[in-house]
Amino acid sequence: MTFQLTKLPYDRDALEPHISARTLDYHYGKHHKGYVDKLNQNVAGTNYEDMVLEDVVRTSFRKKDTSVYNNASQAWNHTFLWDSMKPNGGGRPTGALTGLINEQFGGLDGFHNEFKESATGQFGSGWTWLVADDDTLAIVSTPDADSPLTTDTMPLLTLDVWEHAYYLDYQNSREEYVDAFLENLINWDFAQANLEALDAQSRLSASR
Ligand code: FE
Numbered sequence: 001m002t003f004q005l006t007k008l009p010y011d012r013d014a015l016e017p018h019i020s021a022r023t024l025d026y027h028y029g030k031h032h033k034g035y036v037d038k039l040n041q042n043v044a045g046t047n048y049e050d051m052v053l054e055d056v057v058r059t060s061f062r063k064k065d066t067s068v069y070n071n072a073s074q075a076w077n078h079t080f081l082w083d084s085m086k087p088n089g090g091g092r093p094t095g096a097l098t099g100l101i102n103e104q105f106g107g108l109d110g111f112h113n114e115f116k117e118s119a120t121g122q123f124g125s126g127w128t129w130l131v132a133d134d135d136t137l138a139i140v141s142t143p144d145a146d147s148p149l150t151t152d153t154m155p156l157l158t159l160d161v162w163e164h165a166y167y168l169d170y171q172n173s174r175e176e177y178v179d180a181f182l183e184n185l186i187n188w189d190f191a192q193a194n195l196e197a198l199d200a201q202s203r204l205s206a207s208r
Pocket of ligand 1: 027031078160162164165
């Protein structure tokens, strides 16, 4: 079995003017595709071929199969990233997320500030995540290819803070890119759906 490059959930120019089609041509068409291609080369003829991508990430992390891990994790992270944004995104969260954001960050402004601080504070390449940690929310940044998949927390949404994600549009200003994400692109529906899936899962395991 080979791993497939997931389809971009919108046209390559759909996030303009905040993220250009040129950036998505490179970021999706070259970088994301490159991770999937390298992963397929790395796993050919191994047990990893028969696993779902999440299990490849977790197993290769545990076994310290660094090249498999880096490419599998980057393949997974980028799919999660595309869903974390949408055309005409931004605005306010819906459903149970609203209360949790108020509780944890004192409101949407507090969330924006903490997310921005974490994203701009991540030195070098990495990712910034909103995660569910038991009954609370948290913002964490991870270096390079790392993600919450190898921890006990559950990712709800992410932003790629590698330079390749923003350099063509914002040059070295990661700050402007993070602002554009928070104000115009963030897909709260995706985060809410991930939270609901997690609630359903924990209800299921509690009733066993
Ligand atoms: Fe990237």
